[in-house]
Amino acid sequence: MRTTGQRAYSHPSLVELACRPARVWLAPAHPAVVLVCLLAVHAAGRAAAFCYPAKVDSFTYALAAYRLWEPAASPEALVPDKPPGQAILTGWVYRLATGAPSRVTMIPVESAFMLAGYGLFWLVSNRLHDRRVGLLLTGGLVLAVNSYNAFDTTTDGFNLAENYLLAPSMLAVWAHLHDSRRLALRGVTCGAGVGLALAVKQTAVALAVAIVLHGVVEAIVRAAPRDRARQLAGMAVGMAAVWAPIWLFLAAKGLWTAQLDTLIRSSGAHVAAGPFDLPSWSHCLPLSPLLLWMALGLVAPLALRRGAAGDARQRSALLFAAVWLLAEATMLWTMTKPAEHYWQQVVPPTALLASLGASAFARTGSSLRASERARIWRCVGAVTACAVLIVAVPLFAVAQKRASTFDLQWERTEFARRLAEASAADSMPQP
Amino acid sequence: MSRTGHIPKAARCAAAIAGLALLSAPGALRVAFVPPDAISMRAAVLATTAGAGCAALLFVCQRATCDLPTWCLAVSAASLAALLPVANESAPNIETAYAALFGVSLAVAVFRFRPTAGRASAAAALTAGAIALDPTSSAWALGWAWASLAARRVQAAVVAAAAVAAGLLIRLLANGIGVARTGPDPFAVRDDLTLLMPVALVGGIGLASMRRCHAVGARPAWLAAWVGASIAGVFAALLGLPATVPVLLLPFWWTAPFGLLELSRMLFSARSSRLSRICAAVVLVMTVALGAPAARRWLEGIAIALYSVLPAG
Numbered sequence: 218m219r220t221t222g223q224r225a226y227s228h229p230s231l232v233e234l235a236c237r238p239a240r241v242w243l244a245p246a247h248p249a250v251v252l253v254c255l256l257a258v259h260a261a262g263r264a265a266a267f268c269y270p271a272k273v274d275s276f277t278y279a280l281a282a283y284r285l286w287e288p289a290a291s292p293e294a295l296v297p298d299k300p301p302g303q304a305i306l307t308g309w310v311y312r313l314a315t316g317a318p319s320r321v322t323m324i325p326v327e328s329a330f331m332l333a334g335y336g337l338f339w340l341v342s343n344r345l346h347d348r349r350v351g352l353l354l355t356g357g358l359v360l361a362v363n364s365y366n367a368f369d370t371t372t373d374g375f376n377l378a379e380n381y382l383l384a385p386s387m388l389a390v391w392a393h394l395h396d397s398r399r400l401a402l403r404g405v406t407c408g409a410g411v412g413l414a415l416a417v418k419q420t421a422v423a424l425a426v427a428i429v430l431h432g433v434v435e436a437i438v439r440a441a442p443r444d445r446a447r448q449l450a451g452m453a454v455g456m457a458a459v460w461a462p463i464w465l466f467l468a469a470k471g472l473w474t475a476q477l478d479t480l481i482r483s484s485g486a487h488v489a490a491g492p493f494d495l496p497s498w499s500h501c502l503p504l505s506p507l508l509l510w511m512a513l514g515l516v517a518p519l520a521l522r523r524g525a526a527g528d529a530r531q532r533s534a535l536l537f538a539a540v541w542l543l544a545e546a547t548m549l550w551t552m553t554k555p556a557e558h559y560w561q562q563v564v565p566p567t568a569l570l571a572s573l574g575a576s577a578f579a580r581t582g583s584s585l586r587a588s589e590r591a592r593i594w595r596c597v598g599a600v601t602a603c604a605v606l607i608v609a610v611p612l613f614a615v616a617q618k619r620a621s622t623f624d625l626q627w628e629r630t631e632f633a634r635r636l637a638e639a640s641a642a643d644s645m646p647q648p
Numbered sequence: 649m650s651r652t653g654h655i656p657k658a659a660r661c662a663a664a665i666a667g668l669a670l671l672s673a674p675g676a677l678r679v680a681f682v683p684p685d686a687i688s689m690r691a692a693v694l695a696t697t698a699g700a701g702c703a704a705l706l707f708v709c710q711r712a713t714c715d716l717p718t719w720c721l722a723v724s725a726a727s728l729a730a731l732l733p734v735a736n737e738s739a740p741n742i743e744t745a746y747a748a749l750f751g752v753s754l755a756v757a758v759f760r761f762r763p764t765a766g767r768a769s770a771a772a773a774l775t776a777g778a779i780a781l782d783p784t785s786s787a788w789a790l791g792w793a794w795a796s797l798a799a800r801r802v803q804a805a806v807v808a809a810a811a812v813a814a815g816l817l818i819r820l821l822a823n824g825i826g827v828a829r830t831g832p833d834p835f836a837v838r839d840d841l842t843l844l845m846p847v848a849l850v851g852g853i854g855l856a857s858m859r860r861c862h863a864v865g866a867r868p869a870w871l872a873a874w875v876g877a878s879i880a881g882v883f884a885a886l887l888g889l890p891a892t893v894p895v896l897l898l899p900f901w902w903t904a905p906f907g908l909l910e911l912s913r914m915l916f917s918a919r920s921s922r923l924s925r926i927c928a929a930v931v932l933v934m935t936v937a938l939g940a941p942a943a944r945r946w947l948e949g950i951a952i953a954l955y956s957v958l959p960a961g
Contacts, residue, residue: 520923599852615834
């Protein structure tokens with residue numbers, strides 16, 4: 218049942234829209250509670266990833282970072298199939314830290330990058346709809362990212378490029394979707410984000426494609442090609458501004474040619490168009506709370522015959538998020554290794570779509586009478602709570618189980634052993 | 649069948665229990681034959697008994713005390729019978745877990761039919777037995793104690809607490825004090841939760857809408873407390889305590905009929921808004937989609953049955 222009067226909500230808050238029983242369901246959505254839960258999920262995810270029994274990639278990238286920042290770094294210090302961005306961004310910490318080097322030194326750096334990524338996602342979501350919804354959907358993002366990371370069975374999830382990719386990607390998206398009229402500045406910030414992401418891992422090309430495609434579509438739709446051209450030019454400047462110091466760093470060490478050569482040869486090693494298979498349930502499970510809100514947002518406007526489309530900013534963001542998700546899903550499909558952490562790239566666009574879905578859902582429900590709204594909120598709240606619980610519990614269980622195996626002394630000894638092995642391998646004559 | 653066409657009640661009950669046992673059988677066959685769960689035929693029989701028995705108790709008990717539509721109860725009971733033997737990876741010992749499940753269901757049924765002093769004592773004894781078999785069953789007793797305390801029935805709360813203490817004491821004595829504690833396997837917990845997710849979704853909706861249900865005799869306080877204690881039990885896995893997921897999710901099957909009723913009202917009621925219908929449809933589609941892994945496992949059991957029945961070649 219709908220009331221006859223149309224209420225003037227430009228950006229209705231979910232809590233404002235909900236009536237008393239629904240507020241009970243939204244009570245855990247208090248910012249402080251969500252923030253504490255978010256940090257707890259992040260800590261559990263990091264503990265589970267750090268203490269995974271088979272420590273492969275985390276040592277590879279930590280050693281690369283350590284060796285790259287040594288005064289006499291050799292080309293072998295670089296990871297052959299990865300850009301040098303991650304090693305440059307993280308290796309400095311070994312120069313500052315006191316005591317024996319180990320992977321532990323890398324924990325605060327990785328967490329800082331990931332927390333910055335969550336914060337930037339919250340800024341994007343907050344700008345598009347509502348502070349509290351933004352925080353809730355950020356919680357969904359944190360849960361999904363850490364779940365994929367912790368339950369990866371191919372390698373350990375700690376210190377992976379995907380963990381460092383989130384912050385620059387979200388910086389680029391934040392700048393791209395910002396409604397400021399300072400287009401050149403937006404373009405530069407966006408370009409810096411994309412450039413940084415590409416310097417960390419090549420898969421960020423999906424984000425770059427999405428931003429450019431969206432920019433082109435917007436230029437056509439809004440008939441403002443000059444504005445978009447200015448933005449794209451700014452983007453190019455931003456990318457150049459990020460890549461220049463990286464080039465200088467590598468060139469100063471005489472590693473630029475070697476890195477470029479290996480990168481060109483090995484970039485496509487793990488990418489191929491294979492047969493299309495539907496993803497398994499365990500792959501989709503961490504996304505379930507976000508997919509629910511995405512689905513609700515997609516179908517909710519069907520309930521109203523008019524007036525549910527949102528403002529221009531939200532429509533533009535919706536188009537961008539859809540293009541981004543499509544690009545990331547295509548990238549994921551072409552990956553030849555079945556690693557769960559590749560799914561981390563799909564999480565931010567899904568969370569963005571879920572955020573827009575929550576916004577559309579709240580807007581549609583605003584014209585319903587209180588008892589009907591309460592009934593809907595009860596249903597949706599219960600389903601969301603169940604979905605979150607079912608994703609969160611195994612994550613905490615795996616973190617608890619693995620955290621008990623942590624041994625700082627072993628970490629230091631193992632790092633030193635692997636470092637010595639790598640140095641010895643470098644000094645051997647190449648065939 | 650009598651001359652008037654009326655089927656005797658006993659025959660109907662027997663047919664219903666046989667039907668529930670048939671629903672349980674595929675999962676039980678999987679327990680018996682498919683590695684890595686391939687345990688024994690005794691475990692398969694226990695799985696069938698637990699699945700069919702718990703489902704029959706749920707149906708009879710809910711039908712006797714609540715004015716819920718038969719189809720809601722039938723769907724919940726059928727899903728309980730079919731899914732209970734399928735999700736068993738998180739159980740440290742499958743045989744004792746199934747026995748504990750049946751014990752808890754029996755205790756709930758005894759308690760719920762008539763919560764007098766005698767019945768409560770019988771329920772407490774059954775609960776203690778179930779806890780001795782699988783400590784995860786404590787969730788039911790803790791929920792019972794919680795609801796009793798909330799209703800200021802201290803005596804009932806003491807009985808429930810005594811049941812927990814007795815169950816744990818029996819277990820300690822049976823295993824020997826200082827027995828090595830093995831935490832739950834997180835991957836097994838995740839797999840079982842994935843299999844039972846549709847039940848948790850519908851049960852969660854039932855829990856949220858139960859207060860509004862004016863079913864005759866429905867007193868959901870103890871049920872809500874049981875669900876709350878079970879959720880706390882799920883989090884106990886974080887402390888390294890063993891968590892048998894089907895035992896913890898058992899109360900969600902009891903709230904699922906309320907959830908089904910709420911979803912059907914949202915979908916088909918003339919007073920329902922379009923958004924309400926769309927919302928219910930999305931949740932239903934999601935529930936069906938999330939039920940695919942459990943359905944696949946159940947069908948594997950059917951395939952095993954056919955393979956063992958059909959002639960070779």
